[in-house]
Amino acid sequence: MALLKVMLLLGLGVSVNSDVSLQKRIIGGHNCDDTDRLYHVRLEVTNGQTTTICGGSLINPKWILTTDTCWKSGEGWYSQVVLRVHSRTGGRKISGIQGKPVVYAPEGWHHDIILLKLPRQQIDIPLAPLPDCSNRPKIGDTVQLAGEGATTTGPNNRHLSNAAAAPHLQCVDMNVVQLSHFLQPYGRLFSASAPNKDACYGDAGSAVVFNGMIYGVISPGLPVYACERPVLIMDVCEYIGWIRRTIGHK
The missing domain is CATH 2.40.10.10 (Trypsin-like serine proteases)
Structure with missing residues (x-):
């Protein structure tokens, strides 16, 4: 299933290069307020030649929520988490995660959502509030x-x-x-x-x-x-x- 996702991305025009292969951009937006989204996390995964950059959210002092497609592992791949990238403090880098990513795969294939566990708690960063699922967004919201x-x-x-x-x-x-x-x-x-x-x-x-x-x-x-x-x-x-x-x- 991971291979299928990669093939879909390649079919949609994603290039792999020796610089940075960015996994999506905002078009037509504006600068986020400096006080908002302080829970935003940057994921950097590299094999020395190709670097993939994605986003994520700190939802718990030790847990990041992101997509399965963003994460690469195996021989030659190195992962890094960058916190506080939106507070203009220069960021805080953490090498690696604790254990393996936690995937959701009840049918035997990975849904495109994972949880990453940090090696230590982050007690000075605001967390992304989990949703009130009794009030989900509707068409037009x-x-x-x-x-x-x-x-x-x-x-x-x-x-x-x-x-x-x-x-x-x-x-x-x-x-x-x-x-x-x-x-x-x-x-x-x-x-x-x-x-x-x-x-x-x-x-x-x-x-x-x-x-x-x-x-x-x-x-x-x-x-x-x-x-x-x-x-x-x-x-x-x-x-x-x-x-x-x-x-x-x-």
Whole structure:
């Protein structure tokens, strides 16, 4: 299933290069407020030649929520977590995670959502509030997406896979256009869209926020050209029991 996800990404125009292969970018957004999203995490995974950068969210002093596609492991791969990237303090780097990523795979294949356990608690960073699943976003509701990638596209509005990252975390508002549904190989998703706005290479794994809580995680499904179709978002409420059990929340 991991191979299938990689093949889908390659089919959607993701390039692998010797510099940085960014997993989605925000287009048509704005600088996030300096006091918001302090829980945002950057994941950097490299094999010495290719570096993949994704987003994530600190939902517990020791746990990060992100996508399965963002994480690579095995011989030659090195992972690093960067905290406090949005508080303009230069970031705090943590090498590796404790144990293996916790995956959701009840059917025998990985849904595109994982939990990463940090080697030590982070007691001075605000946490992303988990959702109130009795009040989920409805069709037409506004949700906020974010990411660290570049804000431009290439010729003919084509998504770029190796542009320079934006100097400031970008936020963008979109409207929910499709409620929770099942789509293999990702899992349970909802979708959001807005004219001339998109999430692109670099934003996968970042939080989708509604009423100040994390209701979604940006998934990497992506067309070749920007603003062609709604953004796919892993539906956190569909996984909330697994999340709470894993991190020890009741």
